[in-house]
Amino acid sequence: MHKADTISTLCEATEPGVITRDMLVSLAIDQGPKKEGGRLFRQDGIELAELEEIRIEFLKILNIDHLWLLKNIVKLSLSHNVIQRIENLNELCHLKELNLSFNSIKIMENLNNLHQLEILLLYSNEISIIQNINDLKKLTILNIGKNNIDDWNHVVYLRDFKSLKSLNTSDNPCTKIDGYLDYLLAFIPQLTYCQYRMISENERQSAIDKHYRIISNLKENEAKKQTELELQQEFENKTVLLFASYVEHLDEDYLFQQIFSSDKVAGKTLSTINENTQNIFEEYQKSFVAICHELYELGLRENDRRVEEIRLFEVVVNEGKKNMQIEARRIINEILEKKTRIFANIKDEMETLVEKPEQEVESTIANARELFNEFNDLLSKTQNQLLSKEIILHDQMEKDDLFFVIDDREKIMINRLNNWLKEYINRLFADENKRNRQQILEISHFFEFQRQQLNSLSLPQQLDLINIDLGDDDMLKN
Known part of the structure; x- marks a missing residue:
């Protein structure tokens, strides 16, 4: 769909609407790669979860929805709509830039989960209080211009945002009050740009001088609070x-x-x-x-020992998993090398089949059958070998005699220790069962794929080697 057609179609609705999955797909196609890249983009299908940037603008959006589909989005623009509430953004944990300018938002809310957010644009809304962004520690640029902010409380609030470098509060009622700019520059010293303009050292120092005593008291209170x-x-x-x-x-x-x-x-x-x-x-x-103090000291020492034992245990476990992965990788590489050799030999035998005299055809077919069976046996043996190693590792992980014997103590402490040990073992077993199932699945899928490739080889049907037609050279070439 052409860009103009897409925007036109999405804008046809006369009533305010919500973001839908179909809308996201249309916009993704429209804003995706062009030319050959765009053709492949459409051909391969739209993976919304892989998108890093999207603009949903001028579409009369009233309610934000379906954005959980954009799990990896980094840059999102929802400007020039009729959005009244900030909502349904919690899943966008990778978001770094959010543009909500030119909407009808009254309250800053539901933003604290966006811990990676660096740029927040809220220009031209109906916001009266800057609030509810305490957890946005990486916030670098904030544009809150042309809203309804009428007091100076936000200045001290924004002082705690140590990464904030650019702030725009222009066209708010608060900026009309005499002395606002000096107050802003004096109390938010980390700013480099204010109202789209770089702050000079003279401006900053002049502002600090005007509010020196208040700033000194504020710093003293902040130090005490810290x-x-x-x-x-x-x-x-x-x-x-x-x-x-x-x-x-x-x-x-x-x-x-x-x-x-x-x-x-x-x-x-x-x-x-x-x-x-x-x-x-x-x-x-x-x-x-x-x-009591002796017990206290003993408990601390025992805790240090227990933490070290857990660390050593986990080192051993992880080393066992790593060694298993290395060995499995070596085995897989070995079987793939043998596959290349065997498939090449089968291809050679099949290519010479039509040129050989009739008395040599049977011998050639026998050779191909032998190669076919060789690889089939190799797949079965290697699969059993990998599964056997996986079972051994899994059985070792399930043995509970590796854990700690804890001395008898007061009943409540014993119960707490037993509960901790039970939870720890259960968590280990749960993680191990999950890992084990995944490994078994990967092994099964790998060998199933190899057998599918083997069964795709072009061997003569009449000799009952395999029930497929001749001519599939692409698989042999692979």
Whole structure:
């Protein structure tokens, strides 16, 4: 279909519509390769999942749909439509450039899953707040011009986008307020371009000077916030480590305090009868906490050992898989080399058949039959060899005596350890079963294809070698 015809056909609808699969296919053909490349593109069929760029423009699109078909899309333009909501983009995890300009969008939403997005164009919409893009850490260019943004809150919000180099907010109500540009330049120092224009050092410094005191306070608060975030992250990391080591709450006196948490009167009252009981109580507390700390240290050491054992185990497993792949590749290459030789010999025998006297025909046919049987036997033996190796590897993977013996401890810890070990083994077995099925399938498909090629060889039907006609030289040439 010609480009003009495609656009004309898609634009014929008078009512706003949605993106459909047929529309995507038509646009893919129209925007795909031209000339010889285009012919092959159409001939081979449209693989929407392989497209990296598409423009869906001027088509009165109201609702976004079916874009999950474009799994590998990198650049997408939906400009000049009547889109009201940003939606159904979550599957486009490779998207780097998104153009939603000239639509009727009111809210920035459903964008946070686009982690690879570098360019976001939202020019000429109805947006009033820049929001919901916190996870777009790679965002480099943002065009939000000609919208309904009327305050300056977005300036501090965009300050956290450290990769942002170009920002356009022109033709928004907020830009009409005196001092906006200086405020913008001062508080988003990472910008190189603003409102389509490169920022000079003099402009930037002048803006910073005007807001020096506020910026200093902001930096101080940001540094404090960053420290708090680092401490929080450190605490969370430690909590995860202690939980994995089965020693949470053992590094301090938390467990000791828990013992007396339900004893509001008797225990503590008894410990304060006199100085001796108080001293005994304090000594008991020190001893208890010391034991807990020993368990804590032991748990961390055992966790390090367990992590190292898992690492070594996985190294051995992966090495076994790799060796299996190398050996299988060697066997396959060997059989393909023999195939080339045997097929060439069969071809030679068949080509000389018509030139030989009648008394030598039977001998030639016998030679061809022998070569045919030789390769057929080779396929069967090699297939059995590969399947046997795969079964051995699979059986080794399913043996659970490779895993760890864990010392007896408190019941809840034993249950947690057993649950962890069970989940780990189940995950390994699930991955191995998936790998095994895939390998068996690949082996079966390979040898089925080889037998199909063998059965396609042109041998005389009347001698009951194979039930096909003579003349298929293309297969012999291969």
